[in-house]
Amino acid sequence: MLAQVYHMQQRNFENIPHEILDNINEMGIDCDLYLTKLExxxxxxxxxxxxxxxxxxxxxxxxxxxxLGKTKSNKKMYFKGERSxxxxxxxxxxxxxxxxxxxxxxxxxxxxGAIVYWSKKFTSTKDIVKILxxxxxxxxxCSIKKISVLEMTKKNNxxxxxxxxNCTNKEDRIKLVKAEFYKYNSIEIDIPITVxxxxxxxxxxxxxxxxxxxxxx
Numbered sequence: 001m002l003a004q005v006y007h008m009q010q011r012n013f014e015n016i017p018h019e020i021l022d023n024i025n026e027m028g029i030d031c032d033l034y035l036t037k038l039e040x041x042x043x044x045x046x047x048x049x050x051x052x053x054x055x056x057x058x059x060x061x062x063x064x065x066x067x068l069g070k071t072k073s074n075k076k077m078y079f080k081g082e083r084s085x086x087x088x089x090x091x092x093x094x095x096x097x098x099x100x101x102x103x104x105x106x107x108x109x110x111x112x113g114a115i116v117y118w119s120k121k122f123t124s125t126k127d128i129v130k131i132l133x134x135x136x137x138x139x140x141x142c143s144i145k146k147i148s149v150l151e152m153t154k155k156n157n158x159x160x161x162x163x164x165x166n167c168t169n170k171e172d173r174i175k176l177v178k179a180e181f182y183k184y185n186s187i188e189i190d191i192p193i194t195v196x197x198x199x200x201x202x203x204x205x206x207x208x209x210x211x212x213x214x215x216x217x
Contacts (some may be wrong), residue, residue: 003104003125004054006047006097013086016045024086028079031171033060033111034178036192037213039075043115047097054099058192059112062132069119070131074171078117093117098125108132142167144176148205150184158185160208170197177208187212 010016020041027039035043040057043049049056063073082093095117100108107129114128142164149161160177167173174195181193192213199206 003101004099005125006049006099008046008092008095008097009048010046010092012091016042016092020045021086024079024083028075028077028082030194030196031074031076031174032178032195033062033171033175034192035059035061035075036194039079040192043097046092049097056113060110062108062111062114062128064114064116064123064128064131065118067120069116069121069123070127072131072135073117078115095119096122098128100125100129104129109136141165142169142172142176144180147180150181153209156212158210158212160210162206162208163204164206173197173206174208177210181210 013021020038023038024042027036027042035056035058037057040055040059043056043061044051061075063075063078065071065073065077078093085092095115096119097113097115099113100111104125105112109132111132114125114132116123116128143166145163145165147160147162149159151159153159158181160181162173162177164173164176167176174197177195177197178193181195194211194213196209197206198208
């Protein structure tokens, strides 16, 4: 995979397929670092990414915004604004999609790319990777202390009970849970999963409901 930059091609919502746009309320419902199938298809259409060459579904994407394009955001914040703009008959949020090469992905902490939106200044891929390296270094002590439960509750649904070390950020906890889940279940990393977190704050124990989004043939 070579590093690529995509500038937004679709200047209005009418150019996004109805079968995708009709489900906009199901996008960005959490701060998960990985795009769901719907979210990936939305960005594939928005940035005109050829799915035969690259598919954003299930990819780990970082979000940046602000006038300088250096303010951390997330997909929940992004789609909250996108839904508001759609209901008000405005155009989609103006942005740029950066896809990382293998070296950049490693340096960024495993991100496949980043979306920078509503920025007055173009943020280079090199600068985005620097931001991610700084972000990751500030959270390097976050780790899983113990997984006390990992079980299937029904087909494609699982339950995990986890204790952490120094993990105050929900995004970081979910990122670790996803990594452990992929490792223990031996499923391909491009198969999307959704993770819902609940917690017992008194004992600092976190519970997770995990669903594998199987793509129908």
